[in-house]
Amino acid sequence: GAGVSQSPSNKVTEKGKDVELRCDPISGHTALYWYRQSLGQGLEFLIYFQGNSAPDKSGLPSDRFSAERTGGSVSTLTIQRTQQEDSAVYLCASSLGAGATDTQYFGPGTRLTVL
C-alpha cells in the first residue's frame, strides 16, 4: 500500500476488556514500531520488530501489553484487561530497515477510549 495503515481508527471499550489493534506496514519495510500518544505523556515508544530478531519490548508499560508480528508484515498490539489510563492514540510506524538513519513512516493511529 501507499502508507502505513491501522485499524480500527477508533475503539471504545469497557474497563477490563481486551482489545486488539492492527497495523499494516508499508510493503517491503522490515522494521515495525508501536508508539502511544497520550495527554500528559506525549509520544512514547512501546515496542519494535526487526525481521526475525527478538522484538525490543523495553517500552511496554506493563505485562498487560503484548504485540506480535506475523510473517514479517502485519502486527497486532494486544492490551489485556484494559484500564482507563490506557486511553490514548496508538501509532504504528515502519521503516525500510532498522538502521539509525532509517526514516520511520507513521500510520494514522487508533484512538482507544476505555470507559
Added chain:
Amino acid sequence: AQSVSQHNHHVILSEAASLELGCNYSYGGTVNLFWYVQYPGQHLQLLLKYFSGDPLVKGIKGFEAEFIKSKFSFNLRKPSVQWSDTAEYFCGIKAAGNKLTFGGGTRVLVKP
C-alpha cells in the same frame, strides 16, 4: 537514557511572522535528529532529519533546522509562516537502539 525537551508547549503567531521552535536533547553520544509535524486530523509526517554533515538542514515546506552539538540543540525555523503551518511539531532523536524518543510537542497556531 536519552531524553528530548521542547521548551514551548503552545505558540501563537500571525501569518508572515518568523517561527523558531526549541529542541534540546540529553545524550552523550552520537544522535540522529528528526522533526515531525502533525497537521490537524492527519498523521505524523517527517519534516526534516539530520544524520551528519552540514548542521543546517532544509526540509519540506520551507522549514530548516540547525544542529548545534555544543548546545545539544536542534531548533526548527521558518522565516515566514502561513496559516497552513498550524500543526503540532515534534522533535525526536535516535540514539542507542532504533526507537525514536520524542519531545512533548509544540502546538503552533498561525492566525490568518
